[in-house]
Amino acid sequence: MKKGSEHILQERQYKFKFIKKYRTEFTVEDMCGILKVSRSGFYSWLSRDDSPRTVVLKEDTIRIRKIYTESKARYGSHKIAAELKALGVVTSRNRVARIMKKESIKSIVNKKYKVQTTDSNHSNSISENHLNRAFNPIRPSEVWVSDITYIPTDQGWLYLTTVIDLFDRKVIG
Known part of the structure; x- marks a missing residue:
């Protein structure tokens, strides 16, 4: 698939998600007209199952959230990726970081x-410099x-x- 067509599909996804979210407030027909997508396309998208890639992404997101919660929000992408690998999940640290960023998951950094050592705001006398860099x-x-x-x-x-x-x-x- 070419880059341009991938962008168009992604844009259509966003429009369909928007329509799904607001279909109780506005009519599907009006939103499809304004967003320039077909109603049949929207209803077809609505009844489709998630792609295998989306299913894996959702599973990985659930696993990441679980490890993050169990670590009391202390683990970052490095440790979470290591935990996933220990569980036998094939992933990379960059993928974990990308998912964490998308889901607004941030580790607590101490x-x-x-x-x-020095409190310069005092009224005590300051000792004289006897050494004078000698x-x-x-x-x-x-x-x-x-x-x-x-x-x-x-x-x-x-x-x-x-x-x-x-x-x-x-x-x-």
Whole structure:
């Protein structure tokens, strides 16, 4: 089938779906006239069974929704595709992503926790800069520097502080 005729068929599908949705409010005859489709075409479309491709698409959508719900809305297309493959369903991650987008299924994304180490909005006095970027002391124990880092663990955050002698770059504590 050529690209142009595929587009025409898709457009006709949309029109028929519209007529089906609003046939209780407007007459089928009027809507078919306005949308320039035949009534017999609409009734023929209405009585047709779904194509095999549409049936598979609906089944895949149901499976994706089930896995998504069971994961408490946390799984994205990668994990859902992996789950489907584990169930023996032949699919790709792109197909899963396409279906999820069409069905407005979005996974919950937790942003990484960003540690805020400095509160600059305070009235406390600010310490003077004694080092003044002189990072090359001439004797040991003349200049010590310190830093702190945060390490996430299963029990919560751990804090690691180190003190380094800038003369020989060794950790003092």
